[in-house]
Amino acid sequence: MLTAAIVAILVTMLLALIRTFLGPTEYDRMLAANSFGTKTVLLIALAGYALSWNSFLDVALLYALLNFVGTIAVMRFFEYRNAPEERDDPESAV
Amino acid sequence: MTAILELLSGLCLFLGGVLCVTGGVGLLRMPDFFARVHASGVTETLAAPLLLIGLLLQMELSLDSVKVIMIMILVLATNPTATHAMAKATLHGGQRPLVFDNDQDAGGEGSSKP
Numbered sequence: 699m700l701t702a703a704i705v706a707i708l709v710t711m712l713l714a715l716i717r718t719f720l721g722p723t724e725y726d727r728m729l730a731a732n733s734f735g736t737k738t739v740l741l742i743a744l745a746g747y748a749l750s751w752n753s754f755l756d757v758a759l760l761y762a763l764l765n766f767v768g769t770i771a772v773m774r775f776f777e778y779r780n781a782p783e784e785r786d787d788p789e790s791a792v
Numbered sequence: 793m794t795a796i797l798e799l800l801s802g803l804c805l806f807l808g809g810v811l812c813v814t815g816g817v818g819l820l821r822m823p824d825f826f827a828r829v830h831a832s833g834v835t836e837t838l839a840a841p842l843l844l845i846g847l848l849l850q851m852e853l854s855l856d857s858v859k860v861i862m863i864m865i866l867v868l869a870t871n872p873t874a875t876h877a878m879a880k881a882t883l884h885g886g887q888r889p890l891v892f893d894n895d896q897d898a899g900g901e902g903s904s905k906p
Contacts (some may be wrong), residue, residue, distance in 0.1 A: 711810075759859060
């Protein structure tokens, strides 16, 4: 059953990768990339146990942290790209 | 006892795998970004803990179990936050959800919510 779960994760990663290449907007691409990252964490955890790697869970933990921080950083970048004038301007307010 | 744990672990892994593939298909097939956020975010939030619980029931109790629980808590905390931030960024970026009006003639015409 561990092998079946790993195969399911791999199939999901493939589907997310297709959406990443296909995605009409950059938000779709980022969503698929975030989903891909989460699936990578799960894949490292399950495959590391199945193949009895050393300290695979540390790698999975680190990857989960980096995935979240990267997604938030890119989304902050996209969020204010279209409307820079809406950002609060301290010089004009004074 | 071991057989019961094995059975529970297999059940959790199976359900997690099915949910995983469901999320992937939804991510690929949904018509709209917000529907894709829904499909991906909702299934991931349940699939990741199920798969990790299935893994946790298979391994013997050690420091690695604590690490698996930490990964589970981290994924549960960060994954909804990331999807929420993504939906908010998309709304601020000018995209609107696709809505279908049932009161109008059923032409399948998508209109933007004002």
